[in-house]
Amino acid sequence: MFLALRDLRFARGRFALIGAVVAMIAVLGVILSGLASGLADSGVSALRALPATHLAFDKSASGELFSRSTVTQDTWQKWATQPGVRKAEPLGEQLVHAQLAGSGAKQLDLAVFGVQPTGFLAPSPTSGKALSQAGADGILISQDVVKEGVHVGDRLIIGQAGTLVTVVGTIGHASFGHVGAVYASLPLWQKLHYGLPGKLPAAATGQATAVALQLSSSADTSAIDKRLGTQTVDQAGAFAASPGYTAESSTMSLIRGFLYAISALIVGAFFTVWTIQRRPEIALLKAMGASTGYILRDALTQIAVVLLAATAIGTAVGLALGRAMSGSAPFSLRTSQIALAAVLLIVLGLAGAVVAVRRITKVQALTALGASR
C-alpha cells in the first residue's frame, strides 16, 4: 500500500477518470439489475407466490406452456395418487381483457388464475373475503390490479362473452405476463377461458392448464410423466414457460454480460496503459530489491481500491436513481442482485486488470540502468 496509495493521490486525475467510468458502469449495472428484477416480478411474481413445488403440463405442449397446455380432471386425480406426491390440484391460467362495469371506458388486462376455492392454491385475502366464501362470480384481485383503480365490490366485464365478475377481496402483489393477477374459482376460470356464453359443454368443465404439485424428494417425476402423459417442471421451469419470460431474462442477461465484459476490458485497457507508463518505475523498484510479487500486490491493491470506491459510489447513485424511477418502470431492487452486480463488477474488473498487470512480471530490473534504457 506504500506506493499504491501515494500513486492514487499523485495521479488522482487519471484515477478519477477510470473511477468515474467504473462508477457509471455500476450505476448502469444497478439499474439493469433493478429492471431485470422488475420485469421478472412483473412476469412471474404470481407463480413465485404459488405454494407449489412443481407444475405438470400436457406432454404435447411446447414453448410457452401456459398458453398451450390443457390437462384434464383425470390427470390431476391420478397425479394425486402417485408416490411422493403430497398435493396435486388443477391450476388454470388465462390472459383476458376486462372492463370496469359502470365506469365508462376503464379497460384493463388481467391474468386469471383458476384454483379450487378450498384447495392449497387458493390465496388468503389481505382484505375482503376468501374465494371459498365468495359466490360463483367472485374474484380476488392483486395489488397490481388495485393500482389500476379496481376495488372490492367493483364488477368487471371479462372477455368477448361479457362474463360479469365481482371483486370480493384483495391479495398482495402478484402479476403474470406483465399484467395484474386475479384469482377465480376453477369453474369461473373455465367459463372465462372458453369465453362461451351460457352453460359450458361437459368436456370443458373438467379442464385446467396444469396440475400444481407439492412433491417430496422421493417423487419420480419422469416415471409419473411417462405414465400420465405430462411434462413436469419445477418453479424455474414454470418461469421459463411463462409468456416472454425467457426472451426477456436472456436479453437482460446478455446486456448485463456485455456491460461487465466491457467494464473488464476498459479497466484492463486503462491498467495496461498505466503499467506500460510505469515500466521505468517498475524496473527501478526491482533494481532496488522489490520482488515481483510485492509489485504485483501493490498494483492489484491500487486497482482494488479504485474498483471498490467507484463501485460503492456508482451503486449508491444507481440505487437512488432506481428508487426515483420505480414508480414509472418495472423496477425492483433485490439486495442479493445488487450485491451480485457490484461483486461481478469488482471481480471482472480485477480479472481485466490482472491480465494487464501481468506485464509487471516481464519488466527487467536491468532496464533501470542507463545503457539499457
Added chain:
Amino acid sequence: MTHPTPVPLADKAAPSALRLTGVTLRLGTDEQQVTALNQVTLAVAPGEFLAVTGPSGSGKSSLLAVAGGLQTPTEGTVHVAGVGLTTLTERQRTAHRRRHIGYVFQNTNLLASLTALEQLLLPAHLAGRLDKAARHRAGELLEAVGMSHRADRRPHQLSGGERQRVGLARALILSPEVLLVDEPSSALDRARARDVADLLAEQTRVNNTATVMVTHDTEILDATDRVLALRDGRLT
C-alpha cells in the same frame, strides 16, 4: 549542508565488500554475440571510491548490472558482502540486493508520486524496516546531502542536482556495503556534477561503503580514490 566527520579511508588489505573474479558477459545470440565484459577481475574495499571510465558501449553499465546481481555473468564469480551472487536464486539475489547493495541511477530515476523523504523511506519499507529509526536515518541523510529543506517536494519540483542528491541518500538509507553509481553527472552542469562527486566521496567515507561509479565524465574523477578504464569489456 552538514559535513559529518569522515571516517579514515578503508584499509586496502581489508576484505573486499565487492569482488568480481574472471567475469565475462556475453550478450545476444550465437551469430550476433557481443562480449560486454571480458575476464574482468576487480575488488573494492569498504570505504573505497572507485571510478570506472570508458566511452559509450565499453561495458560500464554491464559492469554495474553484473556487480549488483541484475545480470548473471556468462563466466566468473561475483561476491557482495562475502556472498557469491552466482550461487543464489533470483529471489535470493533480489533479497541480497535489497539488503547489501545501493544503486544510484541516472538523473531522473526517482518515483514520481513520492516526496524526497518518501523516496528514502521506500527501501526501508521494501526491507520491512520502516520504523522510527529508519525515519530518523532518512532525516539525517537528507540533512547530510543538503536536502532536508526540500523533504516534502516531489521529483518534478526538484532540479537535476537535487534529484541526484535524493537518489544518493536513498541508496544509503539501509547502509549498504556496496554502492553502485550509474553516470551521476550525465544531466548536470559542471559545477553540480562536481558537487555530486564530492558528496559521493564524502558519503563513501562516512558510511564506509565500497562505491563503484561508472562515468564518461573525466572532470569528476579527482574526487575518487582509484580510477579504472574499461575498453571493449576489458579493465585496464
